[in-house]
Amino acid sequence: MLSIRIATRRLVAELRELLSMPPLWWSALYFFCLLTGYYVLRPVRDAMGATSEVAAVFPAGVVEWFAERGIALGEFTLQVLFTLTFLVMLVIQPAYGALVSRYARRVFLPVIYLFFIACLVGFYFIFDSGMSGRGVLFFVWVAVFNLFAVTVFWSFMSDVFDNVQAKRIYGYIGAAGTIGAVTGPSITRLLAERIGTANLLLISAALLGLCLFCIIRLRWWARQRERERGERGGQDFAMGGGVLAGIRLAFREPVMRAFAILMFFGVGVGTLLYNEQAAIAQRFYPDSDARTAFYAGIDLAINIVSLSIQLLLTRSLLNHLGVARVLLLPPLAILAGFALLTASPVPAMVALVQIVTRAGEFSIGKPARETIYTRVSPELRYKSKAMIDTVVYRGGDLSFVWLHKLLAMGGSTVVFGAGIVTALGMGYGAWRLGRTQAALPEGRNPETGTATAAAT
Known part of the structure; x- marks a missing residue:
């Protein structure tokens, strides 16, 4: 009890100190509105993906075309949707690159x-x-919206805050997003049957309008940070560079290659766990109501654990352990979790590992990675980051969705055994990223404007 009171006092003191940082509160409001708006839409998307009404998902002509060739499109709904999402990501990437290259941030962000x-x-x-x-x-649009809107948010945060500030406050900004992730589904659950699905979309649009207002309010601090870094005014001038520079830089720059490796295998462990969790839940909970309660309990625990870590631990971990060590915590926890699941693939163990995996990503892995972007060039922040967060992310998702289908024939033990190998790949990516980020400049001294060396 004494330790809880001490932690609470520290949190209150920290929050009082942070009241003097208006950009934190505007950023927190921005992320809250963004994730609330997305999570209003997510249940609608999931319902469309899981519906048995194939005509509601695919155009009638497409359904008929496949039926004439003896293919029941409804049996491959999710696989088709995931594949289309990946292809759309590939098509959109050059358009996004052109927008970022040719227009200033004060134009392309709005x-x-x-x-x-x-x-x-x-x-x-x-x-x-x-x-x-x-x-x-x-379904495809929501997937694109989620990845691009969130990656643009964190890219903009790298404009607003420096590395030292990011280590202090990214956990709190993440906590605002976690609250939004709880608020959004609550709005949908409360209003879906009362006002209809179509009107929920307008609520999400209004929340994105508030995001736009927050961007405008934060622009002053972004310009201030540019002056401290000695950067050309990216808020008011076009970035330039090639349309496909994001792809080229992701392969050329060691730090971005490390980001891509970590992202690919990080998505892989989540996809394998999610798909096998569905199979185990269906096996142990044949009743749909019991299965729904099982999922709801996991989501609730993830939000509680994430919010607690974001408010109480994230800042301390980043400042005392350093980014390189913090990056290794999620893959090590996942590696231990998959080892336990290989020996005991039961629902309680699956739930525990799922909670550790997702809560660790939201509260530790994501903030640690995003602080690194405060120390790279704008072109890497906006172009290469977007490519990794969208194309690499969905490429990993698509690869491991089909891999799971193959591995599932051998049972849960085979799936989780492959998960161990995937977690090792994630750990390698985290180790590489920790090493390469150590060579980046730590930041700029606000008083002298000179770069400082990275802390290892």
Whole structure:
């Protein structure tokens, strides 16, 4: 009890100190609105992906075309949706690269969010009309929206805060997002049957409008940080560079290659665990209500654990252990979890490892990675980061979805055994990233404007 009181006093003192940092509160509001808006949409997306009404997901003509060739499209709904999402990511990447290269951030950041808002208004009319094939459009769009909107958010945070500030406050910003992740589904659950799915899309659009307002308010601090770094005014001038520079830089720069390795295998462990969790839950909980309760309990625990770590531990871990060591914590925990699951693939153990995996990602892994982006060039922050967070992410998702289908024929032990190998790959990526980020400049001294060496 004494330790809890001490931790609470420290938290209160920390929050009082942070009240003097307006950019933190605007950033927290921004991330809260962004994830609330996304999690309002996510249950709608998941319902479309899981529906038995194939005509609601795919256009009637496409369903008929496959049926004529003896293929029941409904049996491959998720595989088709994931594949299409990856292909769309590939197509969008050059368009995003062109936007970032040719327009200043004060232009392209609002344009991205205005585009998403316009899409939601369009989907409002599509859902209201009950158009056939709306499911595939909405599922793919939500996946694109989630990855691009979140990666743009963290890229912008790297403009607003330096490395020292990021280690102090990214946990708190993440906590605001976690609260949004709880608020969004609550809004959907409360209002879906009362106002209808189409009107929920307008609520999400309004929340994105608030994100746009936060971007405008944060622009002053982003310009201030540019002056301290000695960077050319990216808020007001185009970045330049090639449209496909994000892909080229991801392969050329050692730190970005390490990011890509960590992302690919990190997505892999999550995908293997998620898919095998579904199979185990179906086996142990044949009743759908019991299965729903099982999932709900996991989600609740993930949010509680994530929020607790974000508020109480993230700052201390980043400042006392350093980024390199913190990056290794999630893969080590996952490696231990998969080893236990190989020996005992039961629901309680799956739930425990899922909680550790996702809570560790939200509260430790993500903040540690994002602090590194405060120390790289704007082109790496906006172009290469977007490529890794979208194309590499979805490429890993797609690869391990099909790999799981193959491994599942050997049972849970085989899946989790492969998970151990994947976790080792994730650990290698974290180790590489820890080593390469140590060579980056730590930041700039606000008083002298000179670069300081990285702390190992």
